[in-house]
Amino acid sequence: MTKPVNTPTFEMARRSRETSTERFLCAIGIDSDLIEAAVGDLTEEFADRAERDGARAARVWYAREVVRSMPHVILTALRQGGPRARIRLVACLATVLLPFVLTVAMVVLRDGPPFRLAASLANASEGLVVNTMRPIQLPIQAFDRRGHLLESRDVRYRWTSGAPIAISPDGVVSCTQRGDAVVTASLGAITTNLDLRCRPVTEVRASSWVDFMAGDPARDLPFVAIGVDGLPVTQLRGTARITDSSVATLAGTTIRPRAIGQTTVVVDVGDRKALMSVIVHEQVASFVGLRPDQRFVAVPIRVSQGDTVHWALPQGVFWLKYLPRNPGDAPPTITVAGAISCSKGDGLHAFHTLLDVYVVYCLVHPGGATVEVAHGRFGAPIVEGSLALQRLR
Amino acid sequence: MRILRNRDMFYIIGLMPTPSIGQLELAALLAVAHLDKEAYGLAVRRELAARIGRDYSVGAVYTTLQRLEDKGLLKSRTGDPLPIRGGRSRRHFVLTGAGTRALREAQRNAVALWAGVGTVLRPEAT
Numbered sequence: 354m355t356k357p358v359n360t361p362t363f364e365m366a367r368r369s370r371e372t373s374t375e376r377f378l379c380a381i382g383i384d385s386d387l388i389e390a391a392v393g394d395l396t397e398e399f400a401d402r403a404e405r406d407g408a409r410a411a412r413v414w415y416a417r418e419v420v421r422s423m424p425h426v427i428l429t430a431l432r433q434g435g436p437r438a439r440i441r442l443v444a445c446l447a448t449v450l451l452p453f454v455l456t457v458a459m460v461v462l463r464d465g466p467p468f469r470l471a472a473s474l475a476n477a478s479e480g481l482v483v484n485t486m487r488p489i490q491l492p493i494q495a496f497d498r499r500g501h502l503l504e505s506r507d508v509r510y511r512w513t514s515g516a517p518i519a520i521s522p523d524g525v526v527s528c529t530q531r532g533d534a535v536v537t538a539s540l541g542a543i544t545t546n547l548d549l550r551c552r553p554v555t556e557v558r559a560s561s562w563v564d565f566m567a568g569d570p571a572r573d574l575p576f577v578a579i580g581v582d583g584l585p586v587t588q589l590r591g592t593a594r595i596t597d598s599s600v601a602t603l604a605g606t607t608i609r610p611r612a613i614g615q616t617t618v619v620v621d622v623g624d625r626k627a628l629m630s631v632i633v634h635e636q637v638a639s640f641v642g643l644r645p646d647q648r649f650v651a652v653p654i655r656v657s658q659g660d661t662v663h664w665a666l667p668q669g670v671f672w673l674k675y676l677p678r679n680p681g682d683a684p685p686t687i688t689v690a691g692a693i694s695c696s697k698g699d700g701l702h703a704f705h706t707l708l709d710v711y712v713v714y715c716l717v718h719p720g721g722a723t724v725e726v727a728h729g730r731f732g733a734p735i736v737e738g739s740l741a742l743q744r745l746r
Numbered sequence: 747m748r749i750l751r752n753r754d755m756f757y758i759i760g761l762m763p764t765p766s767i768g769q770l771e772l773a774a775l776l777a778v779a780h781l782d783k784e785a786y787g788l789a790v791r792r793e794l795a796a797r798i799g800r801d802y803s804v805g806a807v808y809t810t811l812q813r814l815e816d817k818g819l820l821k822s823r824t825g826d827p828l829p830i831r832g833g834r835s836r837r838h839f840v841l842t843g844a845g846t847r848a849l850r851e852a853q854r855n856a857v858a859l860w861a862g863v864g865t866v867l868r869p870e871a872t
Contacts, residue, residue: 386824391808393834394788400830422805429809
């Protein structure tokens with residue numbers, strides 16, 4: 354809209370020159386008679402107000418009136434204008450609004466001064482659990498009032514109470530022993546306390562094998578983290594990942610078999626690592642007549658006191674394992690006979706692992722061999738489990 | 747100069763029903779009726795402010811008057827250029843026959859709607 358003057362030029366003839374505002378309104382498709390009438394009304398009332406209230410008050414009124422009229426002007430332009438006029442209007446609106454939007458965006462997105470400090474922890478109530486023995490940087494972050502993360506290198510740290518744990522002023526902590534401490538982080542006048550739980554892990558002990566029969570329920574991964582004092586550590590921060598989730602899936606530290614096959618689980622705790630081979634076996638009635646693709650098979654075993662059962666073994670190289678039905682159950686006596694070489698020669702010399710899996714590496718020569726499972730006259734009335742074969746070639 | 751449209755012709759021969767009008771449109775029509783020959787944008791704004799206490803913007807009033815003219819309820823003519831308006835003309839509005847009929851219909855409807863309500867409404871406490 355045109356800016357009026359306090360003493361309008363007196364011209365009785367129809368004006369020969371329109372103001373640039375009027376030309377613009379005309380260009381965006383508004384009827385010229387409507388423009389002249391509306392701008393004339395504004396000018397007329399401006400003159401009245403300037404005389405009555407003063408030029409300053411009249412100018413404020415005029416500006417307010419222009420702003421209030423703008424939505425109606427735009428709607429009228431959209432309704433009355435042709436395609437070209439509409440394009441001009443949209444371009445004009447974009448030109449006017451873009452700086453405004455950018456300014457608002459800058460104000461909203463601009464980082465403010467530090468307002469609070471917080472630790473980036475998965476479970477804040479447990480504090481910061483440190484399982485590594487090498488020095489680490491405490492994860493304290495600074496935020497402004499709007500919650501924007503600030504890049505701040507000026508956070509200072511000091512030990513406040515608890516176990517004597519070494520902390521540098523810039524927040525590097527070395528957990529060489531088990532213990533809890535409180536650390537205070539500060540940035541200017543802002544401070545926060547952090548519960549530090551040092552649980553250094555020196556070793557992750559895990560079973561080399563995690564054996565399942567197809568359809569078995571999920572179970573916890575068989576591993577234990579050992580601290581500097583030789584005792585198990587229960588507060589752990591780490592990851593467990595599986596290389597082939599079509600064979601088995603992980604949910605936290607629980608593993609569930611999905612399909613027959615073999616995969617690997619890697620457990621990382623602090624700066625220690627453990628690998629486990631996961632095998633899901635197919636249940637078969639015997640080891641005779643296996644197809645070449647049947648690489649992970651197992652026969653169920655159920656022998657009473659004094660009973661003995663035999664199976665023929667296929668030719669080739671394989672791992673032979675006994676899987677007890679329940680971990681910790683006493684195993685039966687297992688022997689092999691025939692043209693077979695196992696890791697300890699003529700017999701099946703099982704060794705005990707964390708999972709109570711009895712396993713040997715065997716080679717069956719042409720001519721064949723058998724395995725015999727026997728339960729003596731002592732111990733449990735019945736021994737139950739599986740005899741598994743993992744064929745290598 | 748406004749080009750007559752088909753619906754204007756229908757209004758002229760009185761075949762079309764009165765178009766529906768909104769509250770502000772009705773108020774603007776009444777203001778034009780009150781002002782008679784002095785009805786132009788600024789005068790209509792002042793009339794509305796005086797009668798219903800609402801300060802409508804220039805854009806709102808002219809959009810409404812333009813809409814009423816498009817509906818055939820008002821017609822307008824451009825007056826002489828005036829110095830107080832920076833050499834611009836006033837646009838004077840007058841009711842058309844359809845506009846007069848629309849006001850009568852609105853009055854009839856209002857009377858019908860308000861009939862009997864006076865016995866239900868209690869006077870406001872002062």
